[in-house]
Amino acid sequence: MEIKHLNFSYKNKEIFADLNTKFTDDQLNVIIGSNGAGKTTLLNIIYGFTKASSDLAMTNFPSMPNIIYKFQNMTFFAELTVKQVINFFKSMNDHAITITDSQTRFYNEIIKELLNTKLRLLSGGEYQAVMVYCTSIMDRELYLFDEPLSEVDSYIENLLLELIVSLVVEKKKKVIMTLHQLNKLNSLPAHIVFVGNKKCIFQGDFSQMLHAADIDDIEIAFKKMRQAISC
Numbered sequence: 001m002e003i004k005h006l007n008f009s010y011k012n013k014e015i016f017a018d019l020n021t022k023f024t025d026d027q028l029n030v031i032i033g034s035n036g037a038g039k040t041t042l043l044n045i046i047y048g049f050t051k052a053s054s055d056l057a058m059t060n061f062p063s064m065p066n067i068i069y070k071f072q073n074m075t076f077f078a079e080l081t082v083k084q085v086i087n088f089f090k091s092m093n094d095h096a097i098t099i100t101d102s103q104t105r106f107y108n109e110i111i112k113e114l115l116n117t118k119l120r121l122l123s124g125g126e127y128q129a130v131m132v133y134c135t136s137i138m139d140r141e142l143y144l145f146d147e148p149l150s151e152v153d154s155y156i157e158n159l160l161l162e163l164i165v166s167l168v169v170e171k172k173k174k175v176i177m178t179l180h181q182l183n184k185l186n187s188l189p190a191h192i193v194f195v196g197n198k199k200c201i202f203q204g205d206f207s208q209m210l211h212a213a214d215i216d217d218i219e220i221a222f223k224k225m226r227q228a229i230s231c
């Protein structure tokens with residue numbers, strides 16, 4: 001999947017100026033960048049929710065019906081129970097789908113005990129966990145997860161990452177997610193897309209990013225690359 005010549009502004013605020021980048025089909029794609037860099041906007045454009053200028057060329061992306069998107073703040077009817085929401089998501093598949101071991105584990109360890117809880121009574125982290133799980137049980141070609149780890153504790157973070165990676169590795173799905181928890185990149189088989197200064201300022205894997213920044217700490221690498229573009 002490739003994006004060429006992405007230019008985009010919200011009224012007078014320019015977000016992207018000729019951004020070019022690629023996403024891989026067989027690895028988890030992780031978009032990183034500072035707050036306000038445009039990560040959510042990029043997902044919105046990929047989904048087709050936000051329209052960019054006519055110079056944009058997007059190659060090999062599935063069309064909207066073949067994409068499922070977990071928005072950053074996904075809201076649902078608060079009076080529904082977790083079980084009702086899961087059934088709603090399941091009903092949007094027109095056939096039975098296979099569930100990965102990681103999805104089953106996530107269901108047994110996290111979701112099961114929440115089944116009869118109404119959404120309005122879930123904590124922020126529990127709500128996030130339910131929404132990511134529900135998104136993952138949809139059968140689509142491309143999965144977009146905007147900040148799937150926000151508000152969850154480190155135990156759930158790891159379970160969620162396993163679940164998301166299993167979509168790519170076991171189900172051969174395409175996945176693009178945004179992430180602020182850079183320490184997680186170390187253990188992830190991921191293609192990183194670093195958005196900053198209205199462009200893609202780096203793309204590659206974890207070790208290539210450290211190499212590009214000439215440092216062995218990902219947080220410092222991020223800071224260095226971020227500072228370099230704001231000079």
Ligand SMILES: Nc1ncnc2c1ncn2[C@@H]1O[C@H](COP(=O)(O)OP(=O)(O)OP(=O)(O)O)[C@@H](O)[C@H]1O
Pocket residue numbers: 010011013015033034035036037038039040041042
């Ligand atoms: N609908 C909108 N109208 C005007 N400005 C917007 C709109 N949506 C986002 N923005 C602005 O565009 C910029 C990019 O926003 P975006 O949400 O894409 O960033 P982000 O990288 O996802 O940030 P974060 O990491 O904080 O979630 C921000 O400065 C934001 O205030």
